[in-house]
Amino acid sequence: MINQPTQITVTCGRCGHKRSTDDGFSDRVPLRERHVVVRTLLAVNEGWQCDEDGDLCPACAAPDTTANR
Numbered sequence: 001m002i003n004q005p006t007q008i009t010v011t012c013g014r015c016g017h018k019r020s021t022d023d024g025f026s027d028r029v030p031l032r033e034r035h036v037v038v039r040t041l042l043a044v045n046e047g048w049q050c051d052e053d054g055d056l057c058p059a060c061a062a063p064d065t066t067a068n069r
């Protein structure tokens with residue numbers, strides 16, 4: 001079976017929010033690279049903050065505008 005799932009899940013390191021995406025990668029793109037690409041896409045398109053420390057969803061990455069802590 002060569003039918004690997006191409007869906008990549010990025011998890012927020014703070015609230016645990018999961019974002020799954022399937023961008024139809026070529027089978028030749030290694031899983032590791034797919035994850036990098038997905039994180040970049042989420043950062044650019046959805047406001048995720050993805051760096052070496054981990055991934056933050058838009059709500060957690062956003063500036064503290066709620067003044068709720």
Ligand SMILES: [Zn+2]
Nearest residue numbers: 012015057060
């Ligand atoms: Zn979050």
